[in-house]
Amino acid sequence: MSKTIPDALIDNDSPQEKAEKEFGSLTSKEWLFVSKHNPGEPLPVPIEDEPPYFILIATYLNYLILIIIGHIRDFFGKLFHPELFRDVMVKDGIAPWYANFESFYTRRLKTRLDDCFARPICGVPGRYIKCYDRTSDDYNNTYNYSGTVTERLNLSSYNYLGFAQSSGLCTSESIKTVEKYGTNSAGPRVSVGTTDLHLECEDVVAKFTGKDNALVFSMGYGTNANLFTSLVDSKCCVISDSLNHGSIRTGVRLSGASVKTFAHNDMAALERTLRSVISQGQPKTHRPWKKIFVAVEGLYSMEGTLCNLPKLVELRKRYKFYLFVDEAHSIGAMGPNGKGVCDYFGISSSNIDIMMGTFTKSFGATGGYIAADKAIIDRLKLDLTTNTYGESMSPAVLTQIITSLKIIDGQLNGNEGKERLQRIAFNSRYLRLGLKRLGFIVYGADDSPVIPLLLYLPPKMPAFSRMMYDRKVAVVVVGYPATDITSSRIRFCVSSSLKKEDIDYLLKCCDEIGDTLFLKFSTGIAGGEKHPGDYKKGIAPRWTLEEVLEKTPEDCKKAMY
Amino acid sequence: MSTTTVTTTTILLPEYLENIYAEVETSFGRFLSLVREIPGGAIIINYIRASYKNDPYRSLFELALALFAIRYFLASKFSYNEKDMVKLSDKDIDELVEEWNPEPIVLPVSDKEQWQADSNPLVIGAVASRVELQVPNGEHLKNVANLASNDFLNMSQREETKDAAKKQIAFSGIGACGPPNFYGTQDAHARLEEDLARFLGAERAILYSQDFCTVPSVIACFLKRGDIVVYDSGIALATQKGIELSRCTAYHFNHNDMDNLEKVLADLKPMLDEGPLTRRFIITEGLFQNFGDSPDLRRICELKKKFKYRLFLDETLSIGVLGATGRGLPELYGIPRTDVEVTTGALSYALGSSGGFCVGENAMVHHQLISSSAYVFSAAIPPYFARVASVSLRLLQEDDSVSRLQSSINFLYSKFKECQKLKKLVIITSSDVSPILHLRLHRDLRSRLDLPVSYGGPGSAMEKIVQRGDEHGYFDENYNRESQILQQIVDRVLNNHNILITRCKRILHHEKLPLLPELMIHINVAFSESELSEAFEAVSSEIYNVLQQL
Numbered sequence A: 001m002s003k004t005i006p007d008a009l010i011d012n013d014s015p016q017e018k019a020e021k022e023f024g025s026l027t028s029k030e031w032l033f034v035s036k037h038n039p040g041e042p043l044p045v046p047i048e049d050e051p052p053y054f055i056l057i058a059t060y061l062n063y064l065i066l067i068i069i070g071h072i073r074d075f076f077g078k079l080f081h082p083e084l085f086r087d088v089m090v091k092d093g094i095a096p097w098y099a100n101f102e103s104f105y106t107r108r109l110k111t112r113l114d115d116c117f118a119r120p121i122c123g124v125p126g127r128y129i130k131c132y133d134r135t136s137d138d139y140n141n142t143y144n145y146s147g148t149v150t151e152r153l154n155l156s157s158y159n160y161l162g163f164a165q166s167s168g169l170c171t172s173e174s175i176k177t178v179e180k181y182g183t184n185s186a187g188p189r190v191s192v193g194t195t196d197l198h199l200e201c202e203d204v205v206a207k208f209t210g211k212d213n214a215l216v217f218s219m220g221y222g223t224n225a226n227l228f229t230s231l232v233d234s235k236c237c238v239i240s241d242s243l244n245h246g247s248i249r250t251g252v253r254l255s256g257a258s259v260k261t262f263a264h265n266d267m268a269a270l271e272r273t274l275r276s277v278i279s280q281g282q283p284k285t286h287r288p289w290k291k292i293f294v295a296v297e298g299l300y301s302m303e304g305t306l307c308n309l310p311k312l313v314e315l316r317k318r319y320k321f322y323l324f325v326d327e328a329h330s331i332g333a334m335g336p337n338g339k340g341v342c343d344y345f346g347i348s349s350s351n352i353d354i355m356m357g358t359f360t361k362s363f364g365a366t367g368g369y370i371a372a373d374k375a376i377i378d379r380l381k382l383d384l385t386t387n388t389y390g391e392s393m394s395p396a397v398l399t400q401i402i403t404s405l406k407i408i409d410g411q412l413n414g415n416e417g418k419e420r421l422q423r424i425a426f427n428s429r430y431l432r433l434g435l436k437r438l439g440f441i442v443y444g445a446d447d448s449p450v451i452p453l454l455l456y457l458p459p460k461m462p463a464f465s466r467m468m469y470d471r472k473v474a475v476v477v478v479g480y481p482a483t484d485i486t487s488s489r490i491r492f493c494v495s496s497s498l499k500k501e502d503i504d505y506l507l508k509c510c511d512e513i514g515d516t517l518f519l520k521f522s523t524g525i526a527g528g529e530k531h532p533g534d535y536k537k538g539i540a541p542r543w544t545l546e547e548v549l550e551k552t553p554e555d556c557k558k559a560m561y
Numbered sequence B: 001m002s003t004t005t006v007t008t009t010t011i012l013l014p015e016y017l018e019n020i021y022a023e024v025e026t027s028f029g030r031f032l033s034l035v036r037e038i039p040g041g042a043i044i045i046n047y048i049r050a051s052y053k054n055d056p057y058r059s060l061f062e063l064a065l066a067l068f069a070i071r072y073f074l075a076s077k078f079s080y081n082e083k084d085m086v087k088l089s090d091k092d093i094d095e096l097v098e099e100w101n102p103e104p105i106v107l108p109v110s111d112k113e114q115w116q117a118d119s120n121p122l123v124i125g126a127v128a129s130r131v132e133l134q135v136p137n138g139e140h141l142k143n144v145a146n147l148a149s150n151d152f153l154n155m156s157q158r159e160e161t162k163d164a165a166k167k168q169i170a171f172s173g174i175g176a177c178g179p180p181n182f183y184g185t186q187d188a189h190a191r192l193e194e195d196l197a198r199f200l201g202a203e204r205a206i207l208y209s210q211d212f213c214t215v216p217s218v219i220a221c222f223l224k225r226g227d228i229v230v231y232d233s234g235i236a237l238a239t240q241k242g243i244e245l246s247r248c249t250a251y252h253f254n255h256n257d258m259d260n261l262e263k264v265l266a267d268l269k270p271m272l273d274e275g276p277l278t279r280r281f282i283i284t285e286g287l288f289q290n291f292g293d294s295p296d297l298r299r300i301c302e303l304k305k306k307f308k309y310r311l312f313l314d315e316t317l318s319i320g321v322l323g324a325t326g327r328g329l330p331e332l333y334g335i336p337r338t339d340v341e342v343t344t345g346a347l348s349y350a351l352g353s354s355g356g357f358c359v360g361e362n363a364m365v366h367h368q369l370i371s372s373s374a375y376v377f378s379a380a381i382p383p384y385f386a387r388v389a390s391v392s393l394r395l396l397q398e399d400d401s402v403s404r405l406q407s408s409i410n411f412l413y414s415k416f417k418e419c420q421k422l423k424k425l426v427i428i429t430s431s432d433v434s435p436i437l438h439l440r441l442h443r444d445l446r447s448r449l450d451l452p453v454s455y456g457g458p459g460s461a462m463e464k465i466v467q468r469g470d471e472h473g474y475f476d477e478n479y480n481r482e483s484q485i486l487q488q489i490v491d492r493v494l495n496n497h498n499i500l501i502t503r504c505k506r507i508l509h510h511e512k513l514p515l516l517p518e519l520m521i522h523i524n525v526a527f528s529e530s531e532l533s534e535a536f537e538a539v540s541s542e543i544y545n546v547l548q549q550l
């Protein structure tokens, strides 16, 4: 037993076994699907189902009890065990690192389920993930590691296209790059950090996104966090979706621009905001704004919803704002060619002014990019702080990006890219429809590889996560403050590397746990009905597992689902 | 499109409950109209309405939690003052929308600025101590001595680090594919965190994915509105951004002037003694990125103890460079690392990898795990970055890289220091331990050329231009001219001597503090004394040639 995370064990798998565990082979050509929105059709509105009342009431009560007990424990704890509260006490006239209330949530609520977070792993986060076995005998303050790992089916990593692999073209090319280029690029882009590889990568990214030019950065978060200072200032307004990622919010805040938020994906609210913002002008002076940006994400990583790009493009024409789309999760993962939301909706990328995305997700690499018209990129090359002050991308990462993009595009490895795209589309639809039919409430668009399954009650987070863990499945739980207080959830990130059989197994696990934890309370309004119209008759979808496994793989490919 | 929400009541309420429900609903309605009377009440109600879908029961329960929740909603949003709003009809709005035309997203790059982009070198192949460059006319320069690299110890090109990288990639692929809090933490990360903590003599370390994002995120994690920061007026841009982001109350002291620091702290004391106990930090750098010099750590430590501040030391440049074994500024002063409350650093400089880190006591690091935005909202660094940095740390402890670097630094520094013909032309601002030699134009020369004392900073014309958002004003003729003079030197050193040096390329309108353009010569351990001598001859003669003509 050790208190620290052990070193990785030598594993005895043959190369074939290892490859299969990282990326499962396709068992049948039937398990493929092309995801695409037909232009002209209205965007199918993702319908959010609601649980029965008593679930919501119980959720609030749960928090209330947790908070009350937390305060009682704090009260007596401070009395009898002041040494445990050293970190929130004034010491030698110096204020604590953080205030008592800042840490209350962590101390009294999050620590209880800390074993479900930051589970250390080793090796490739592919189809399977090797999680270190650990136990805690001090309520998750420290852990004991036995040194062994358990392989678990991976529904947690952002490995949408399955490029997290330790063999194959991407890896062998990246290793060659390390040999040739070394381990980093030795400085910011403007001093010596620009190599031929950087330019090649930017070229490939620009072509892939359909923009003139692109810039790549070593971190996706940093890309957003330092972008807006170069685009907007206090005389500009940024209208931001209420569920935008923290990096966008940081970036906008740093820019000093005025910020308005609109309810997630609510285009009517956006239009109202636009009308008010444009007509009122800047606060106090009522001067017209210099620029107005609308910032949205392509695919929301906590909700599984897509931005309503057709409507945004329409509004952009009318209201002349600049459109910023963060494609962190959608690039690679969405669209018949994997080119993100534009591809999915069949809309030209010229309708988006600034396309941002990250390489951390679909491409198995790291970093971010900005793709835009030449004039914009030319200016940003001079004006962007990350570009001038931050480290430049590491060479092997660039190779991983270039190679994976070329595979997706079909320039390398023939049909492999297409197959990856079609596998993720199938897997996502299959899992989503399967869960709906079993009676779970899931959020998001039908084609989205992010599938949140709603739990509502906070104690069900650790319960679900641990029960899944025992069944050798690794999942991510998300709760307050990342979501709103009542909608604690499990988030599945589907990957191309999963086989259809893996999803069968996953559905089986969900079915069992769903019964035990009392999670099946969908009404059928969001789909999953046995017979069309069931919902109106008050019949909720509660298929048996066998029925789901038999019918869903075919049904999920039909447009009606 | 809006997300349709359908509320479904699947349990049937008994009749008496229905009555209570109705009762509650009406009295709640009355209560709501009362609240609406209070200034701002309507906003609260609308907020509650919007978030809880017009449902009194949910709102009631939520109210019980509101106090607790409000603490987490400190984000700032602007809104128009009600009185300030102009009442407009739909038709008026349509007209205004029709009339409004935005300025272009960015200003096109003018002819006067284009040279800046063109002057960035393009390296073909590895960025090693010797590089192949492609110059704008398409020509290739081979075997150029690279005196512009941040990889001072040449770690990125060592067989040991490359092997470690290759092995790790073959084991875990490139990306970590997830944030550290969700299955992104691997054994490689844990090892590096331990290695860093042990190497620096701190309790614990935390890794960040980019050097430039580390400092702002750590600062904003601990300093909030109302907290106090006293910073050196020479800090780098990342730190400036961090202070801005945190919205704390900031005061500065003159660059490396400890008496001034003492005065600032003493002046603040009466005011602070009266108010509540806030978090108080002194922020400085181990080796200033902007100047190449270091503060008097002993004095700072005394002052911070006397006035009860914490010390935040950014050692981005100094880890692996300062101190006998490369453990940074505290080692140079023989002060234990534990006297520095927060240390930030980069993996992308002397350690030959990518990313950043922060070390300090357990409680401080632990708080970052859930509250530091660049850590929480970003994927973990690729495991091979971590492995490379671990190997670099081992190497610099095992061999004599650090001391060899230091003697190279000393050698080149004394060459420049002793050079008589440069005395009237340039000033060395860096200290004799800095791996980057900073040279700026001599005061007399600058005044002869009619150049301002410094550019930007508090009270400057540039500050006002930035406040006005006047993008046309961001281009400063003098700054451009002075930078161009330095670039001439850089170009001539490259073209005539096959040596690449660089100059500071800071973006004037982003900087909050005054700055001056500088030539920068980055020393690398791979160069022998004779190569450094050659470099010195080349640089000094070209400085002379260019500046003498002015």
Ligand SMILES: Cc1ncc(COP(=O)(O)O)c(C=O)c1O
Binding pocket: A219, A220, A221, A222, A224, A245, A247, A297, A301, A326, A328, A329, A358, A359, A360, A366, A367, A368, B209, B377, B378, B379
């Ligand atoms: C929408 C969005 N933008 C940006 C990022 C940051 O990307 P990275 O992890 O590469 O820093 C993320 C990652 O979680 C994201 O979801």
